[in-house]
Every structure is written in C-alpha cells, then in structure tokens.
Amino acid sequence: MRNAEIADLFDLLASLSELDGAVVYKVIAYRKAAERFRSAPESIERMAAEGRLTELADIGGTIAAKVDELLASGTMAALEKLRAVYPDGLVAMMQVPGVGPKTAKRLYSELGVDSTEALKAACEAGHVRELKGLGEKKEAGILEALQAGGGPRKHVILLDHALERAESLVAMLRAEPGCVAAEIAGSLRRRKETIGDVDLVAASDDPAPLLQRFAEHPGVQDVTALGDAKASVVLHDGMQVDLRVIEPAQWGSLLQHFTGSKAHNVALRERARSQGLSLSEHGFAPIAGGDAVPCATEEEVYGQLGLQWIPPELRENQGELEAAANDALPVLVTLAELQGDVHAHSDASDGHATPREMAEAAIARGLSYLTITDHSKAVGMGIGLDADKTVANMKLVQKAAKPLRSKGFYLLTGIEVDIMPGGLLDLPDEVLAELDWVVASAHGRRGQDRDALTASMIAAAEHPSVDVIAHPTGRLLDGREPYDLDVEALIEACARTGTFLEVNANPKRLDLRPEHVRAAIAAGVKICISSDAHHPDGIDVLRYGVDCARRGWATADDIVNTRSWPDLQALRKPTRHFGPGPKMSP
DNA sequence: GCCGTTTTCGGCCCGACTGTTTTCAGTCG
Numbered sequence A: 001m002r003n004a005e006i007a008d009l010f011d012l013l014a015s016l017s018e019l020d021g022a023v024v025y026k027v028i029a030y031r032k033a034a035e036r037f038r039s040a041p042e043s044i045e046r047m048a049a050e051g052r053l054t055e056l057a058d059i060g061g062t063i064a065a066k067v068d069e070l071l072a073s074g075t076m077a078a079l080e081k082l083r084a085v086y087p088d089g090l091v092a093m094m095q096v097p098g099v100g101p102k103t104a105k106r107l108y109s110e111l112g113v114d115s116t117e118a119l120k121a122a123c124e125a126g127h128v129r130e131l132k133g134l135g136e137k138k139e140a141g142i143l144e145a146l147q148a149g150g151g152p153r154k155h156v157i158l159l160d161h162a163l164e165r166a167e168s169l170v171a172m173l174r175a176e177p178g179c180v181a182a183e184i185a186g187s188l189r190r191r192k193e194t195i196g197d198v199d200l201v202a203a204s205d206d207p208a209p210l211l212q213r214f215a216e217h218p219g220v221q222d223v224t225a226l227g228d229a230k231a232s233v234v235l236h237d238g239m240q241v242d243l244r245v246i247e248p249a250q251w252g253s254l255l256q257h258f259t260g261s262k263a264h265n266v267a268l269r270e271r272a273r274s275q276g277l278s279l280s281e282h283g284f285a286p287i288a289g290g291d292a293v294p295c296a297t298e299e300e301v302y303g304q305l306g307l308q309w310i311p312p313e314l315r316e317n318q319g320e321l322e323a324a325a326n327d328a329l330p331v332l333v334t335l336a337e338l339q340g341d342v343h344a345h346s347d348a349s350d351g352h353a354t355p356r357e358m359a360e361a362a363i364a365r366g367l368s369y370l371t372i373t374d375h376s377k378a379v380g381m382g383i384g385l386d387a388d389k390t391v392a393n394m395k396l397v398q399k400a401a402k403p404l405r406s407k408g409f410y411l412l413t414g415i416e417v418d419i420m421p422g423g424l425l426d427l428p429d430e431v432l433a434e435l436d437w438v439v440a441s442a443h444g445r446r447g448q449d450r451d452a453l454t455a456s457m458i459a460a461a462e463h464p465s466v467d468v469i470a471h472p473t474g475r476l477l478d479g480r481e482p483y484d485l486d487v488e489a490l491i492e493a494c495a496r497t498g499t500f501l502e503v504n505a506n507p508k509r510l511d512l513r514p515e516h517v518r519a520a521i522a523a524g525v526k527i528c529i530s531s532d533a534h535h536p537d538g539i540d541v542l543r544y545g546v547d548c549a550r551r552g553w554a555t556a557d558d559i560v561n562t563r564s565w566p567d568l569q570a571l572r573k574p575t576r577h578f579g580p581g582p583k584m585s586p
Numbered sequence B: 001g002c003c004g005t006t007t008t009c010g011g012c013c014c015g016a017c018t019g020t021t022t023t024c025a026g027t028c029g
Helices: A003-019 A024-039 A044-049 A061-073 A077-085 A089-094 A101-111 A116-124 A136-147 A159-174 A207-215 A248-259 A262-274 A298-304 A320-325 A355-364 A387-405 A429-434 A450-462 A487-497 A514-522 A536-551 A565-571
Strands: A181-185 A198-203 A220-226 A230-235 A240-246 A277-280 A283-286 A340-344 A369-375 A410-418 A437-441 A500-504 A527-530
Touching (some): A003 A024, A003 A089, A044 A061, A101 A116, A116 A136, A159 A207, A159 A240, A181 A248, A207 A220, A207 A230, A262 A277, A262 A320, A340 A410, A340 A437, A340 A527, A340 A536, A355 A369, A355 A387, A355 A410, A369 A437, A387 A429, A410 A429, A450 A487, A487 A500, A487 A514, A514 A536
Parallel strands (some): A340 A369
Antiparallel strands (some): A181 A198, A277 A283
C-alpha cells in the first residue's frame, strides 16, 4: 500500500473520530500520523515490515499496530466500526466551509442529511435554518459554498502564480502611508509547491485603514471576513488571500506565527511551554499568567527558545528544531549560486528558440554554461530527434558555441533521451557517448507497472553515458498524478552509479519533490537544478527549483550546477569523466 | 493517541471572526 493511501485512511479515521466526538487529542494524533506518513521519504509498508514505524515522530505503539492491521487485512477495525455508523458523505460535508464535525453530525442526526447533495437540498428547502444555533445566514453561506463548487475540493494554486499575485499585493500594502512593514507569510513564504491560500502580514499602528484598503483592492471579488485585526478576501481568479495586521513591536512574533507551518508552530509552542512560556502571534507570555512580551524580529522568537533562526523553507517539523538547537542547520543553496543550466530545449525539438538565443538568455541571467538537451524521437508527434538528427544538432550547437567561448561561456551539446519501457534508451550508445551531457527521462508512463517502470529507470541510471535522470516521477501539479515509481530504489541506484537526479524547476513539475531531494542527499546523490526551458524566458523558473531544493535541505555543495562547467567534471561518473578540463569539441 | 531536563499519568498550542447566543460555540488557520 502506498504512503499516500495509508495517510488518506488515517485522515478519514481522524474525521470520523471527530464526528464521533472522540477526545480531540486522539483526532490530532491521527492527523499528525497521516501527515507523517504522507511526507515520509521511504515506504511506510517497508518500515512496518521492519518494525520501525515508531521511529517516526508522533507514531506510537497503537498507531503502529493499526498500520500493521491495515497492511495485513486491508483495513482497520476502528475505521470500519465508525464507517458503519457514519456515511462517508458526512466527511465530505465537513469539507464545506463553515461546516465542522458538530454541525455535520447534527445535520445528519436531526435532518437525515448524509451527503453534500442532500445538504444542498436541505439548504434550498430552508431546513438548515430550523436547527438551533444555525440561522438564515449560516444556511445561505453553506448553500453559496456548495453552489460555488467550493465544497470538498480545494482550489490548488501553483507557486509561480501565487507569488506573482502576492508580491503585487504586498507592494500595494507597502505603499500605504500607515504601513510599517508587509510580507508574504504562510505556505507561500515556505515556498510550498502548491498553495491553498495566500497569507499576508503587515505592521501598522492603525490597522483599520490598511484592512479597508486591502478589502477595496480592485482585484478583490468578495470580502469574506473583515475585523479589527484581519481580513479575508477572494480575488477574481478564485484565490483566497488573508491579511493580518499587528502593531510594529509584535512584527517578529506575527511573521513567525503566520509563516507556520502549523506543525512547526505546535512544536515551537511545546518547546516554549517547557520553558514556562506560552507562545502566540503576540509574543511570549508566562503560562502562569501575565502580559505577552512581543518580539520585533523572528530572530528574537527563535533566540528566546535557544534556536538558530530557521529558514522558512525548513519549517515543517521535520527535524529543523533539533538541528537549530544544535547549530546544525544547513546553509541552503541560493539562486545566485547557480552557475549553469543543464536541461534546456531548442527549436530542434519542441523549443521555440535557437541554441544561440537560449545561450544569450542564459548569459543575460549570469550563467556561464547551458546544455541544449532536445527530445529524442520517442516523445512522439515528430518533435524528437533520431540518431542522425541528434548528430546534426550536435554540430549545429558546436558551431553556435564557438564564438561564445571567447566570452567565457560554454554552450554544450546534449540530449533528453527517452527511457523506453524495458530500460533501453531511445538512441544508440555511440551517439550518446559523443554528447557533452545526457539527460534521461521517461514520458507517458502513467499507469505503467511500478516494478517495470522502476527497473527501466534503474537501467538508465546504470547506463555509462547517462548523467542525470530528469523529472523522475513525471508528476504534474496541475492535476496529473505521478508515475507509480519506487523512488527509494532509484535513489539507491543513482548513489551506486554516480548518476545525478534532477529537480525540474518548472513550477508545474518541481520533481523531485522536497522529501525525495532530502532523501537523495542523505544517500549521497548529487542534484541538478534545471529549468527545462523551452524558450529564453523559461530559464527564469530556476528560482522555483532552488525553492524546491531548499525545502529538501540542499546546500550549494549538494547541487552540481553551483560549480563551473570545468569544476563540475570532477563529480561525474567515471565513464563521463573527460579528464582535467572540459571536453572540447574537435 | 503520544510523550517525558516538570510527568509512565496527566498533560497536550493559541487566538480571531462569525453568527447566534445575551456570554458563547463552532470553525478556521
């Protein structure tokens, strides 16, 4: 059973337990467990088989036993018992904004409502307002949420789109007279690959006008909440944005609090409690009672707890507190440290610019090398290169490269060769051996057998001419699921063969995902951050790849393209090592 | 249900907003 499936079942168990009125901490424990399983870098099934589940934080004997039961029988008695009492539709109802466990349960027990469809009908018939404690506004709000299709499925926003919107809103806030500071917070500041909503924070001695201006912004379609300290709006593109405003003396406390993650903050507060302090967005207060002492900077918040300042990308309660306590946080890689890009396309395949134009774009962004890695023929629709065209393109790139060498720039020959089912590559070995750089990747393998796919990827890693395996899981964040791939096994093969793994910086991919970046680094695998650009401006996405790598705890040393092209040679597998200097074309 | 330089039992993170209440519950983040 996959980690995500196990996690989903524990989330379901949590929701049903919540409906059933279980002790809240039990519900929290199930949710925490689900989160641990979802983000685990290795197979939960394997960990269970080896009896190592309780090594994970937040997993105790009881939950470990439930996982064992689940893997042995396909389900859990506790889950089936609850399912017999509460229809699955109640869980979907709880996803509707404004409906929590208490309301869902009453809707079911008092009105017989057992699905979002039935809930909609009950709202339309005016039955919901008849329940004590609910009223017309509540009923209208639920109906509106259901009609907006806003029900269970949460709107997913990609990193690039969210950053663009948020950066412009922050600029607007900063331009307001009463605004002392404004910043992006939440999962966007942590640079998660997908964003549910955007959190902004601001400091001002007079919050009301700032909140009012925010609510009146032309991009706002709907104001869903407007109080003395915060406002929530929905933009015309459906993006929800929350703004919280606080006095400047509390800025550090506020920014820290609203950057999250929730799990990170809970862990911080537990740490605060062990010092007799209560931590909130207002600062530190004695548990015994008394006023909160605010922090003006985030460094003060962490410093009070005996911790190094923790970069937002690491704030997921995945060991960063322990590292910060021991002064052992990694120095994360930065965009400025990238010296080259090793995955880009030209108009020889499905790109939209010549190799020369792509090189000029790389130079304009301060890079000193670029590999042109067009598709091989297997990608279909005639866009890929066969052996003859690959050789011809190589000559073309070499010709374009010559005048650039005097500027200190390496324009390099390469290919993105397809890994075929069975593990063979889509071009002859002697052609691959001629190229400066070989990216291997699989396309269109969704639905293929996990073992067969994994075996073919491992075979590619073992190929003497393959430098890097690109976007290995094939995931697309706008909806398409990743391939069913044993990433751990691929990481092991890359470590064994000296093959690099790619973080594809395209905001729709960001593949490897951060958990796997971290696991790969731990296994000794080096990483490439690559744009996969198909036009000159496409190189700009490198920033998102850096964000993703940072979430995977990557330092500059872990990333091969923080080296110059000559220095990078020392890291390549022996069969790709061209000697002391760069391989120079004849 | 988890966990232990306060505890193997008794704690467990904190506050804002809305709607429905005339003092608060439910929901959300």
